[in-house]
Amino acid sequence: MSGTPRYRFAPSPTGFFHVGGARTALFNWALARSTGGTFVLRIEDTDEARNQPEWTQGIIDSLAWIGISADDPHFEGPLFQSAYADAHLAAAQRLVESGHAYFCDMTPDDIRARAEEEDVAGYAGWSRDRGLGPGPGHVLRFRVPDGVTVVRDQVRGDVEFDNAVIEDFVLLRGNGTPVFMLANVVDDAEMGITDVVRAEEHLPNTPKQQMIWEALGHAAPVWAHVPVLVNEQRKKLSKRRDKVALEQYREEGILADAMVNYLMTLGWTMPGAEEAATEIFPWSDMESAFRLEDVNLSPAFFDIKKLLSFNGEYIRQLSVDELVAACDPWLPGEWDRTRFAEIAPHIQQRLNTLADAPGVVDFLFLPDPEFDEASWDKTMTTEYAEPLLADAITAYDGVSEGDWQHEHLKATLEDVMVRYDLKLGKAQAPVRVAVTGRTVGPPLFEALEVMGREESLRRMRVAHSRMATGEPPG
Known part of the structure; x- marks a missing residue:
């Protein structure tokens, strides 16, 4: 692909905004702005059972909080995956007509029984040459070619996948709806996405998506898979186990600039940070210095204590007026703001979050x-x-x-x-x-x-x- 770079961030509106998603969005935002490109916000809203309008608004509000604003000329969207449903089906039809996809009526039980009988792992392309057409319960499968698929990744270098271990994967479900794999590729192609920067958990999907890109007659985008975020046990951050909602950190009094600065350090180090003996940098410096080639391969530890340290540093950089204004949402409504402004300079060194302020000075009120x-x-x-x-x-x-x-x-x-x-x-x-x-x-x-x-x-x-x-x- 050529021309102006187009990056995308494509969250699903199924819950609170994950800090890992925020980090990925910031990486894309930095690249779009520093290259004169475009950051496309695409809401993948086709999971009707789980999607809620408030989650979509939560994504938009959270992005705005960390500085990714719809008012910026580099921002486009939000675009919605559901608006491209016809394009998904049209692409599936083209793949059938070109011989890259075929219909299969085998149920999961059928596949398990046949696999046990032939002593193979999973589906082995048994419907490839049966000439089936669409019908109730018929899924559409991609015909995986022989050979090797090479994913050229800006973070990980060339990653080779043996096509022999990739079974013919599903493009359309038995009810005719597209799966993520197809919809994602078609959306990116329709929106002119040139660079896909996302978490490494998506890397196993990438050879399949690259096959679809090529089968549809498009050059694949530039791929980049950044390290996932892990907790102190070095386990991937989980919504069920860890505090991962960006909204929660905001409610607890983390400053947006501190969160942005900290997230940018997860998997990437600002050039000159070691010599400067600090990781505290303004966004403008990080934006211009960020390069995918400098991103680390190892999982990045989301250290809440370190985030609080960053936040304390940013709180101490505020003027008194800025500090008083920043703390205001956490102060009881009946408190005398003039009196709080008098004590504020004397507690600034003691605050790790804005939410700490009331507990430090409540005796005055x-x-x-x-x-x-x-x-x-x-x-x-x-x-x-x-x-x-x-x-x-x-x-x-x-x-x-x-x-x-x-x-x-x-x-x-x-x-x-x-x-x-x-x-x-x-x-x-x-x-x-x-x-x-x-x-x-x-x-x-x-x-x-x-x-x-x-x-x-x-x-x-x-x-x-x-x-x-x-x-x-x-």
Whole structure:
């Protein structure tokens, strides 16, 4: 094929959008844009029993989230496989007329019985020369030629398939509907697809599809089969076993740019990444550098911990205004956004996802802290906690509203802690638990500043009263 490259991404709308599909789509998108070609979105919607309109919209929305936009001049679609049903049947008829396909009335039971009788594996072309025509229960089979089929793959090199071990495969079912193998080839031919970049699980189908391409009088597209994604047990990611839905990661607060960057590293390494000692790169750089020849052959480990690390890096690159806006969907509607904006810069280093934000700062928006019993028992029962908190209250009571700034608040507690021969980490723990209810959270003194003088002191006094009377947290 010649002319402008045309790549395609052809998902089935039968469920949530798989992260493996997203990675394949991004590879195709990078190639289409960097070559001045076209990315064709084809929805393979012929499985009427499983297809749902919301899944189709989910594919479109998910692609848009990772930057593959229908508004881009390199984007075409969505096109729908069901619209090409007549072309599928016309192609089947041409294959019959050219002698590349024939009808077969043998049932699966017939085939098993004949195979056992002749001691062969599977169907052995028994209907090839029977001259059957179409009829109820008659399938249409492709007449596999002798010899070897060579698939020239941009990732894997030349892959040879012995045609002798490929049985005459079905093109039309007994009810006259086309199978994936035929429909896929006809769709690609009708849409002018020049390059097929997909997961390696499709490689066994490729010699059959190449035979169909050639039998229909077309040159096969450029093939490229990229490694599948696996989990930590090195098993292929499964919808039943693993967290694979792109929508779920989005809902949990993964940034689109972080997801895109991470997915691009699965099976491919950005040139210069080792020298730069980072895998964090903008899309524009990855798009221009991506080459199929550089894709690895080995399965790629989808490491959720690494994805979270990427996401944390991207969160830290946001401006304060961007961070506040990004976190907004995860914040309860009644929360004061102005107050959140004040604390946001101080939690930015602690967030791995946007969904983490409410849990880090919720104490600021509650009438009283919700005490974590383990934090209370660990911190507030030490021999120094009660007197230190009492001294801290006294010291902070002497700080004016105008001086209620985090630098001054830190210096004030440092003056107190010298009496107890403690380091700052231990000295601030009773104050932190009294004010926030737990031992971890945003920087203490910045949190006190945002909370304000009166509320901070009130919480300290309540906690100290409980310590003095032995009242458990509640």
